[in-house]
Amino acid sequence: MKVALVGQPNSGKSTLFNAVAGYRSLTSNFAGTTVEYTHGQARVGGEVLELIDLPGLYSLTPTSAVEEVSRDYLLGGDWDLIVNVLDASQLARSLELTLELLDLESPLVVCLNMMDEAARKGMTIDTHALEISLGVPVVEAIGARGRGILETFRMAQEVAASGKRSHAFIYAPEAESMVEELAEKIAAGVQGRQVAVPDRSGVGEGVGVSNQESGHSPALDSAAFSCMAGRCSSACCGHSSAMDGQQGPRVTAAVAVLAAQPLLIRPPTNSKALPFQSPIVNHQSQIAEFPPPRFRALQWVQSDPGQTRREEPEMAPLVEWAQAEIALRTGQPADAAISAARHAACLTLFERVARITRPKADWREQVDRLAMHPIWGYAVLMGVFLGFFRLIFDVGKLGEDRILNLFDAVVAALAQHMNPQGALFAGAKGAVLGTAGAVAIVLPYLLPFLVGLAILEDIGYLSRVGYLMDAAMHRLGLHGTATLPILVGYGCSVPAVMATRILTTRRDRFIAAFLAVLVPCSARMTVIFALVGFYLGANYALGIYALNIVVIAIAGHVLARIWPEISPGMLMEVPAYRVPGVRVVVLKTWWRLREFVLVAFPLLVVGSVVLSLVDYYGWQHGINAALSPFTALLGLPRSVGLTLIFGVLRKELSLLMLMQALGTTHVLGVMTAAQILIFTLFVTFYIPCMATLASMTRELGWRLTLAASGALLALAIVVSLAARGVMLLF
Amino acid sequence: MRDSANFDSPLNLYEAYDHAELRILLITGGWEVRRSFNQMGIQPGDCIRVLRRAPFGGPLMIDNQGTQVAVGKQLAEKIRVEVLQ
Numbered sequence: 001m002k003v004a005l006v007g008q009p010n011s012g013k014s015t016l017f018n019a020v021a022g023y024r025s026l027t028s029n030f031a032g033t034t035v036e037y038t039h040g041q042a043r044v045g046g047e048v049l050e051l052i053d054l055p056g057l058y059s060l061t062p063t064s065a066v067e068e069v070s071r072d073y074l075l076g077g078d079w080d081l082i083v084n085v086l087d088a089s090q091l092a093r094s095l096e097l098t099l100e101l102l103d104l105e106s107p108l109v110v111c112l113n114m115m116d117e118a119a120r121k122g123m124t125i126d127t128h129a130l131e132i133s134l135g136v137p138v139v140e141a142i143g144a145r146g147r148g149i150l151e152t153f154r155m156a157q158e159v160a161a162s163g164k165r166s167h168a169f170i171y172a173p174e175a176e177s178m179v180e181e182l183a184e185k186i187a188a189g190v191q192g193r194q195v196a197v198p199d200r201s202g203v204g205e206g207v208g209v210s211n212q213e214s215g216h217s218p219a220l221d222s223a224a225f226s227c228m229a230g231r232c233s234s235a236c237c238g239h240s241s242a243m244d245g246q247q248g249p250r251v252t253a254a255v256a257v258l259a260a261q262p263l264l265i266r267p268p269t270n271s272k273a274l275p276f277q278s279p280i281v282n283h284q285s286q287i288a289e290f291p292p293p294r295f296r297a298l299q300w301v302q303s304d305p306g307q308t309r310r311e312e313p314e315m316a317p318l319v320e321w322a323q324a325e326i327a328l329r330t331g332q333p334a335d336a337a338i339s340a341a342r343h344a345a346c347l348t349l350f351e352r353v354a355r356i357t358r359p360k361a362d363w364r365e366q367v368d369r370l371a372m373h374p375i376w377g378y379a380v381l382m383g384v385f386l387g388f389f390r391l392i393f394d395v396g397k398l399g400e401d402r403i404l405n406l407f408d409a410v411v412a413a414l415a416q417h418m419n420p421q422g423a424l425f426a427g428a429k430g431a432v433l434g435t436a437g438a439v440a441i442v443l444p445y446l447l448p449f450l451v452g453l454a455i456l457e458d459i460g461y462l463s464r465v466g467y468l469m470d471a472a473m474h475r476l477g478l479h480g481t482a483t484l485p486i487l488v489g490y491g492c493s494v495p496a497v498m499a500t501r502i503l504t505t506r507r508d509r510f511i512a513a514f515l516a517v518l519v520p521c522s523a524r525m526t527v528i529f530a531l532v533g534f535y536l537g538a539n540y541a542l543g544i545y546a547l548n549i550v551v552i553a554i555a556g557h558v559l560a561r562i563w564p565e566i567s568p569g570m571l572m573e574v575p576a577y578r579v580p581g582v583r584v585v586v587l588k589t590w591w592r593l594r595e596f597v598l599v600a601f602p603l604l605v606v607g608s609v610v611l612s613l614v615d616y617y618g619w620q621h622g623i624n625a626a627l628s629p630f631t632a633l634l635g636l637p638r639s640v641g642l643t644l645i646f647g648v649l650r651k652e653l654s655l656l657m658l659m660q661a662l663g664t665t666h667v668l669g670v671m672t673a674a675q676i677l678i679f680t681l682f683v684t685f686y687i688p689c690m691a692t693l694a695s696m697t698r699e700l701g702w703r704l705t706l707a708a709s710g711a712l713l714a715l716a717i718v719v720s721l722a723a724r725g726v727m728l729l730f
Numbered sequence: 731m732r733d734s735a736n737f738d739s740p741l742n743l744y745e746a747y748d749h750a751e752l753r754i755l756l757i758t759g760g761w762e763v764r765r766s767f768n769q770m771g772i773q774p775g776d777c778i779r780v781l782r783r784a785p786f787g788g789p790l791m792i793d794n795q796g797t798q799v800a801v802g803k804q805l806a807e808k809i810r811v812e813v814l815q
Contacts, residue, residue: 058769059768059769061765063762063769090771092771093770093771093797096768096771304762305761333761335761335764335765336757336764336768339765340773340774340775343776372782372784373782374782377784463800466800467784467788467789467791467800468784470784470788470802471784471787471788471789472786480789480800569789569803569805570789570800570805571767571799571800571802571805572799572800573770573798573799573800574799574800575798
């Protein structure tokens with residue numbers, strides 16, 4: 001059985017997933033996108049459940065690419081049951097997605113997560129009343145403490161076995177007749193044919209007719225069963241009188257339900273005679289279409305008119321008619337009318353099932369008063385990041401030295417067992433050194449970084465960083481959320497690029513990744529300080545950092561011009577602080593690490609082998625000659641050509657190779673101060689290292705990676721030439 | 731519930747005082763803007779409060795029935811509000 005976990009962001013879905021699915025779970029991309037989901041298997045009560053943890057989504061009418069992909073997956077119907085995870089402490093808002101999911105008329109279980117959080121807020125929730133109102137089982141859970149998780153999945157099995165499905169929740173009676181009209185057209189398969197816009201006066205009658213035709217409607221029972229929210233269920237009880245007198249524009253919910261239901265469960269044969277159905281019987285065979293026509297009609301009514309015209313030109317006239325009609329009746333745009341009605345229904349539901357008393361005194365408000373303070377907030381931010389980097393470097397350094405020594409020993413051992421002059425040894429040495437680069441240099445820094453990132457994410461601090469830095473990042477054409485990748489860039493570009501995943505649009509990801517790789521990483525820092533800092537003085541080195549910040553600001557401005565912003569600004573939920581779950585942190589780290597290992601390790605090893613062989617066969621002279629016009633342009637010695645290529649493999653290699661190429665460690669003897677400065681500037685800005693390129697390809701696709709590399713190369717040339725020009729002038 | 735005279739309220743969310751009880755009258759702007767606010771559970775009629783604001787024209791932090799949402803300046807200016815007593 002395939003179970004889709006659906007919930008709003010920060011609802012604790014992943015905690016639920018991780019609690020049962022575990023280490024063998026996989027993250028995959030939705031076909032043709034960079035949007036990821038996690039899937040795995042869990043054994044519950046002797047049955048193996050296939051779990052799909054979809055990215056969080058606020059509603060089924062998406063505003064971001066991530067949400068769109070999640071919705072498309074849901075509407076694809078490749079699942080047997082939905083577990084809707086709710087943050088109980090945000091019940092009113094969370095119910096909005098639940099109401100939309102009910103419209104899918106599919107097996108559904110609601111998991112009311114974070115009940116402890118709700119209690120802390122002074123909320124008591126009558127789960128039973130909620131269950132009756134929604135017409136689907138509701139299970140209480142505290143995912144972080146493992147409570148209610150198994151119960152949720154057991155309930156899922158029970159629901160799936162019974163074949164019980166959710167029922168559409170009618171919340172916008174004014175819109176119902178239009179929605180139903182659309183649904184009818186959809187059910188009848190009008191797509192592809194010209195749609196006649198119905199005469200407005202005929203709407204009421206149309207409802208009556210389809211009502212009469214359906215005769216004995218199963219909706220009667222199902223409506224009563226699902227107890228659709230107060231006014232609706234009471235209206236259902238008086239359905240006979242409503243049916244007789246109903247002609248006017250104010251079609252009541254009851255009639256709409258009665259009229260709409262037969263369409264929804266119309267058998268594929270399109271026969272009008274419906275057999276009597278108990279609502280608990282599996283409707284699968286009777287469902288003509290998934291997603292249900294009523295659901296699709298509602299989606300269309302709420303859609304952006306321009307989009308409908310582009311994507312469904314045949315349906316557009318009818319959709320626009322329905323939207324205009326709803327707007328006329330409610331005095332606001334159709335999408336606003338429907339979402340307002342849904343919002344009101346959620347609030348009503350919330351008031352009915354939840355009681356709020358005085359919340360317990362909360363230390364977290366005090367923390368936020370400091371962490372988001374206009375002045376102290378930035379001090380805290382700096383403290384957190386300095387501490388974070390300190391931790392990464394301390395742990396990284398510890399690992400790097402030890403593991404590198406290990407690899408040096410391996411190379412020494414190889415030299416004893418093989419002919420040190422042979423090509424085979426050169427290749428093997430390259431492979432070992434490449435592995436060393438991946439295992440000893442990247443891994444020790446990446447691992448603590450990933451753990452730290454997962455913890456910061458889980459605590460909820462990252463969204464506070466976004467809030468604090470939003471104004472500053474706007475100047476770079478980005479939002480506050482993009483702060484993290486750019487700051488992380490000072491450590492290592494690989495995790496920086498991976499961190500762009502927290503951004504929602506492809507544009508933001510690209511710009512943030514581009515700017516993040518422009519930031520001098522720790523490897524480039526060694527080059528800057530060992531060359532410029534050592535030979536020219538610390539002020540020059542710091543000058544390079546300052547120049548780098550200026551270049552980043554300009555690049556951000558230019559990129560924002562080339563690829564303008566579509567989203568109108570920051571709108572982000574700031575979740576309450578939470579204690580991070582060990583399991584979630586470990587699993588998140590593990591998945592991210594595994595991805596990096598799979599993509600970057602092979603590249604590093606192969607690249608290293610190739611370069612060793614180049615060195616072995618003495619091809620560097622040819623390469624240096626080929627690059628000579630380029631090195632001459634920058635005014636650099638010819639012998640540094642190959643060094644720059646090595647720098648693509650690993651940035652700090654360009655330093656070692658420079659000394660090797662020049663045949664001395666006393667660089668100032670063979671290069672002028674100006675040449676050292678230009679060389680360092682070029683190395684700082686040009687194409688990122690192989691591991692970074694690999695993770696960029698992973699996050700952005702090869703096209704954008706190629707474009708970014710070209711742009712960075714051009715940028716490096718421009719900056720170096722400008723520096724050369726300035727130095728020639730003085 | 732709605733007092734039509736208040737639709738002319740010149741006050742937008744960004745201009746409102748911190749910590750005051752506010753009621754959303756209208757969300758101006760197009761489909762996209764309405765959808766984004768709707769997704770965060772913010773709708774006309776809701777009572778909200780500005781908790782704090784980031785410096786240099788940064789976002790506002792608002793409280794909407796216990797949910798805290800950061801709202802950027804441009805978006806905050808699209809929300810017309812009235813001050814409740």
